[in-house]
Amino acid sequence: MAPTPPVVVLSGPSGTGKSTLLKRLFAEHPDSFGFSVSHTTRAPRAGETDGVEYHFTTPEKFQELVNSNAFIEHATFAGRSYGTSLAAVRDVTSKGRACILDIEMEGVKQVKKKPELNAKFVFVKPPSVEELEKRLRGRGTESEEAVQKRLGQALKELEFAETPGIHDKIIVNGDLDRAYKELDEYIMAQLK
Numbered sequence: 001m002a003p004t005p006p007v008v009v010l011s012g013p014s015g016t017g018k019s020t021l022l023k024r025l026f027a028e029h030p031d032s033f034g035f036s037v038s039h040t041t042r043a044p045r046a047g048e049t050d051g052v053e054y055h056f057t058t059p060e061k062f063q064e065l066v067n068s069n070a071f072i073e074h075a076t077f078a079g080r081s082y083g084t085s086l087a088a089v090r091d092v093t094s095k096g097r098a099c100i101l102d103i104e105m106e107g108v109k110q111v112k113k114k115p116e117l118n119a120k121f122v123f124v125k126p127p128s129v130e131e132l133e134k135r136l137r138g139r140g141t142e143s144e145e146a147v148q149k150r151l152g153q154a155l156k157e158l159e160f161a162e163t164p165g166i167h168d169k170i171i172v173n174g175d176l177d178r179a180y181k182e183l184d185e186y187i188m189a190q191l192k
């Protein structure tokens with residue numbers, strides 16, 4: 001039997017380039033990867049379908065899932081809960097695809113406590129905080145207040161990433177092509 005494909009956790013400050021790198025990875029290897037479908041208590045937006053973008057869930061049902069230890073990581077942002085269930089991860093790996101989790105620091109800490117997942121942890125680092133600020137502004141998706149908030153959080157994430165033994169691979173996303181090559185080589189080696 002083929003071995004179960006790996007779970008790869010990608011984290012790093014907002015604006016560091018995770019989505020950009022992942023988009024390219026998925027495009028270049030269309031059959032190798034999948035994202036797990038998360039649970040959320042937020043309402044579906046127009047065009048969103050239950051079980052596709054998210055598993056839309058009531059707060060009561062979400063709490064039941066927390067209590068039954070169904071989530072490998074979960075968190076609440078702005079009053080809405082989000083979680084990644086083990087079943088959602090296995091849905092991806094059982095199809096022979098590596099499951100990529102794009103999560104933030106608190107989620108990383110929780111997944112770290114699940115050694116049975118055998119996850120690999122990749123951290124995407126900006127070349128400098130100044131460059132990160134430039135990218136966040138350049139993306140043009142955030143208000144000034146949101147940029148400041150994300151930068152404050154980024155400093156915490158960068159400090160956390162210094163903890164020895166947290167990440168299996170740290171990639172500095174300075175030159176995009178070079179960073180992509182490093183990510184591609186590391187992840188493809190995990191798939192062998």
Ligand SMILES: Nc1ncnc2c1ncn2[C@@H]1O[C@H](COP(=O)(O)OP(=O)(O)OP(=O)(O)O)[C@@H](O)[C@H]1O
Nearest residue numbers: 013014015016017018019020135139173174175176
């Ligand atoms: N190596 C790079 N050099 C210059 N600009 C980059 C590089 N990588 C990404 N960018 C740009 O930086 C901005 C932020 O990238 P992206 O949205 O991929 O970040 P992210 O880490 O996924 O952020 P979030 O966690 O908020 O979703 C984008 O405008 C993207 O085009």
